[in-house]
Amino acid sequence: MHPITIMVLRIILALSLVGSLAVQLLIVPTIWADLVDAPAGVRVAAVSIIVLWIVCLQVVALCIWRLVSMAAAGAVFTSRAFRFVDVVIGAIAVAAVLTAALASMLVPGEAPPGVVALVFGAALATGGVALVVVVMKSLLRKAIAMRTELDEVV
Numbered sequence: 001m002h003p004i005t006i007m008v009l010r011i012i013l014a015l016s017l018v019g020s021l022a023v024q025l026l027i028v029p030t031i032w033a034d035l036v037d038a039p040a041g042v043r044v045a046a047v048s049i050i051v052l053w054i055v056c057l058q059v060v061a062l063c064i065w066r067l068v069s070m071a072a073a074g075a076v077f078t079s080r081a082f083r084f085v086d087v088v089i090g091a092i093a094v095a096a097v098l099t100a101a102l103a104s105m106l107v108p109g110e111a112p113p114g115v116v117a118l119v120f121g122a123a124l125a126t127g128g129v130a131l132v133v134v135v136m137k138s139l140l141r142k143a144i145a146m147r148t149e150l151d152e153v154v
Contacts, residue, residue, distance in 0.1 A: 001071045009068055013061045020054050020061075028054075042105065049102045056095040063088045077140075077147045085137045092130040099123035 028051060035043040063084040070076040070084075103119035 056091040059091040096127035
């Protein structure tokens with residue numbers, strides 16, 4: 001992997017982590033305050049979904065950081081990479097479920113049907129990203145097998 005690519009990716013990951021922390025510290029309390037008139041269950045559920053979704057983003061960013069470090073060291077084609085990929089898949093899948101839950105919470109409320117459909121679409125797209133990572137994991141598995149086979153030949 002080219003060093004500039006690694007540097008740019010790490011900058012983007014660091015910015016996403018700093019941004020997500022800013023959202024957790026500055027925006028989530030504002031959302032909590034804005035929902036003061038909502039029923040307690042809705043308020044707690046909505047804010048919990050938002051916080052957990054941000055945690056999913058942070059987990060993915062940290063795992064990608066680790067995978068980038070492994071790639072930079074030439075160690076990504078090892079079975080150790082699978083645990084990080086598995087965590088990424090799990091976090092993205094959880095984010096998809098959380099997004100669908102948020103959309104479901106909007107159904108009986110005052111949100112326009114188009115907004116609800118957009119949030120459900122985002123949940124579907126997020127689930128699709130998890131499936132893309134599953135495909136990438138299978139490609140990693142094949143690359144590891146091919147590398148192991150090539151090492152045996154050489």
